[in-house]
Amino acid sequence: MTGFEKVKNFVLTPNFMTISRIVAIPVIVILLMYDTKITTFIAAVLFSAASITDYLDGYLARTRGLVTKLGKILDPMADKLLVSSTLVMLVSLGFMQGWIACVIIGRELAVTGLRCVLIENGQDVAASWLGKYKTGFQIAAVIPLTLHYSYLGIEFNSIGQFFLYGALIFTLWSGLDYFIKARKFLSL
Template identity: 35%
Template sequence: MNLANKITVARMMLIPFFFLFLQTYPSWLTERIPALSFMNSYGLYIATAIFILAAATDKLDGYIARKYNMITNIGKLLDPLADKLLISVALIMLVQKHMLPSWVAFIIIARELVITALRIVASARRIALAADHYGKLKLVLQVVAIVAVLLDNYPFQLIIDIRIDYIIMLAAVVITIYSGYNYIRNNYVRLELNR
């Protein structure tokens, strides 16, 4: 396994830690385990740092894979999978913590499932469907929106009373829908021609 793939796997291994730190633990458990009390107090900030670190490794592994010619089939599979897992877990956790409406998570996760199904069909026909620039913009907006929601609109709340985090999340939802539509539209013909 090359360095780029190891970074991708490391990103996937950060997801359970993000999940654990974002949890709210009950008082009966925090009384018995003091570390969980610490996690209740500071876990959100640690989880946010873990999420930012994990998201940043996406650019790093792609850069290393391209620069040092380390692009592999396993990397092509693991990299988008790691992104989808990270974003999906973050969205589900935000819904569970009542920091985000469930419809937002549903739309974003549903889009990812549809595109993944399309890629599986294409792969079965030996067609490689590459991500387009809208897909990359979608991921960047999703990461920024999730971080803004995790930080509860900080630092925007110091400047303005408007929930900028929700506006960014709404923009992420819109570009998620559009990028999914665009991806299907652009690749449908290729799949039809290769039946």
Template identity: 40%
Template sequence: MLNLPNALASLRILLAPLMFWVILNPEIFTDNGFHISWNYYFATLLFVLASATDFFDGFIAREWNQMTMMGAILDPLADKMLTLAAFLGLMMTGAASAWAIYIIIVRELFITGIRTVAVSEGLEVKASWAGKVKTVAQMIAIGFLLMHWPFANELLWFAVFLTLYSGFEYLWGFKKAIIKDENK
């Protein structure tokens, strides 16, 4: 079902590879006489625009009662595509720690697998505030890394910490959902 929230999530999916390409191809600016910082600005602009769609698609879906199963699938998929495109591009250009990115990717894949199991078993494990804070911390770290600002790496490692914490919290919620289901 295509509605405005799903269209915004789809836009985020389309912006992710474009941003990834811009991060990996700074020569589109430097070969045309622009300073490398223009590459940073443009990649960051794409990231901020795509990130804004994340806020608006959820807000509109809730406020206009347009929550759909497709949206429940598209929204987290679009989020992962955007953050992973940014993190991988930054890692490939040497702007982000490969270890930090590895930890984030492994956690995301592991939790996605757990979510799939939960859904297949009919278990309800809701996203926590820690997961939302993790997402915001990752987005801030990505912005700082894209712009090559001071403390970008420290923010990245803080985001890694929150990523791991929210993953453990999700696992705890999954365990509680299994116990609750077994006691029915």
């Protein structure tokens, strides 16, 4: 195996992709701190690429038998860090309302805690279809909100706001669904 093939195989590992999402977070934050058309465009592209690796690392882990304990913990954490940190920046720049970010981030923390309880009880914590829609709408909202300028006559902020309210609905719905399904494990 050549050096190039070794590097290619390493880069295509799920854990590398997950770690790359975490590494992208401070770069996105810094880019958004300098609110220009160029920096927000680059931040949106980087966020998009990181979001794609979220799907890709799970696919590779399942199809190639590369599921690891580290990946099971790190993957959902990387996703939450990526979305949450970008939402915080969007609020700080005035691109979205703070209460919506609080609801989304609060749901993520609550469901993460619930997942820990479920794992402790030997239960399946795979994402439901509602969780997948929630993630899709969050990504579909964050990208145009990050762009937020008008490009080629397209008003990205309006598109982002539309998907943001969809994300809010799926965030609440999927969170409620998790807690309803797990209620027997939540006895006090």
